[in-house]
Amino acid sequence: MNTLTNTTASPQPDHPKGAMQIVPNALLGVPDLGNVARASRATIYAWIAAGLMTPPIKLGSKSSAWPAFEVNAILAARIAGKSDDEIRALVIQLTEARKHCA
Secondary structure (H helix, E strand, C coil): CECCCCECCCCCCCCCCCHHHHCCCCEECHHHHHHHHCCCHHHHHHHHHCCCCCCCEEEECCEEEEEHHHHHHHHHHHHCCCCHHHHHHHHHHHHHHHHHCC
């Protein structure tokens, strides 16, 4: 039992929900992706060049972002210990799946 509220419900977290928790189809800009993946802008673009991250989606002439679900899938693969080749295959699969979204 939660003695502070006199209920059995879990206490609410002290931090606000992140964009990925609020909007399942959230788009992450470079700063957001860098924070989530703990990587610099240069590292993110090196991952893209190496096939280890999906390329961003262009939102305008000077704006691009990554779908949060793609980032989550790639990070989950890293956490699971997948090899770079397995992550490259996942990136190809995620990139191809964009063609079928509507």
